[in-house]
Amino acid sequence: MITVHHLNNSRSQRVLWLLEELGVPYEVKRYERDPETQLAPPALLKVHPLGKSPVITDGAETVAESGAIVEYLVEVYGGRAAAPLKPAPGTAEARRFTYWLHFAEGSAMPPLVMKLVFNKIKAAKMPFFARPIARAIAENVERSFIDPNLQRQAAFMEAELATRPCFAGDAFSAADIQMSFPVEAAAQRAGLAASTPRLAEWLARMHARPAYQRALATGGPYDYA
Numbered sequence: 001m002i003t004v005h006h007l008n009n010s011r012s013q014r015v016l017w018l019l020e021e022l023g024v025p026y027e028v029k030r031y032e033r034d035p036e037t038q039l040a041p042p043a044l045l046k047v048h049p050l051g052k053s054p055v056i057t058d059g060a061e062t063v064a065e066s067g068a069i070v071e072y073l074v075e076v077y078g079g080r081a082a083a084p085l086k087p088a089p090g091t092a093e094a095r096r097f098t099y100w101l102h103f104a105e106g107s108a109m110p111p112l113v114m115k116l117v118f119n120k121i122k123a124a125k126m127p128f129f130a131r132p133i134a135r136a137i138a139e140n141v142e143r144s145f146i147d148p149n150l151q152r153q154a155a156f157m158e159a160e161l162a163t164r165p166c167f168a169g170d171a172f173s174a175a176d177i178q179m180s181f182p183v184e185a186a187a188q189r190a191g192l193a194a195s196t197p198r199l200a201e202w203l204a205r206m207h208a209r210p211a212y213q214r215a216l217a218t219g220g221p222y223d224y225a
Helices: 012-022 042-046 066-080 092-123 131-160 174-189 197-208 210-219
Strands: 002-007 026-031 055-058 061-064
Touching: 002 012, 012 026, 012 066, 012 174, 012 210, 055 066, 061 066, 066 092, 066 174, 092 131, 092 174, 131 174, 131 197, 174 197, 197 210
Parallel strands: 002 026
Antiparallel strands: 002 055, 055 061
């Protein structure tokens, strides 16, 4: 039996979604973030040395990192899905699948994490004389580096979806599941502007999938939805 070590409001929500799409039985062990630091609890260190989520256990296997988990589940259990969740090897769709599977965490998430960190800096408690300095530095970094990167990435994703309905091609795949979190995070932290209607429409289609809704019901409150 697969166990998903599920942290609230985290990337592990898309692991639940993938398992629902695959139709694979699983169980959920829940962990809650520290309400002040928003960090994962120390209990996750007993599952994986980094103490982060997502992480799954499947018999003797322990798999961490979203992309690695997606690849493992599709490879081992992909045959159970009603439709293939990975394109045929050697195709253009397969190459796009691999690209977006890695783009999600390798390119899309770093500026979104920076956006979150610098927003926290602006809101952090500090001596009154330091506050305007910290805020000015944070706003300068956002304006000169973070926001332009987010805008460039959003425009790139919008252009990609102009030629096909899903990230790997015409068919829904696990690459769409992997891309869901950065797009959800972008919608929450930076907004999906009127200039990215295809991206907003794609996200609405993903949220409307029955398996996504089942995963939400299983995972509990999820701010990004």
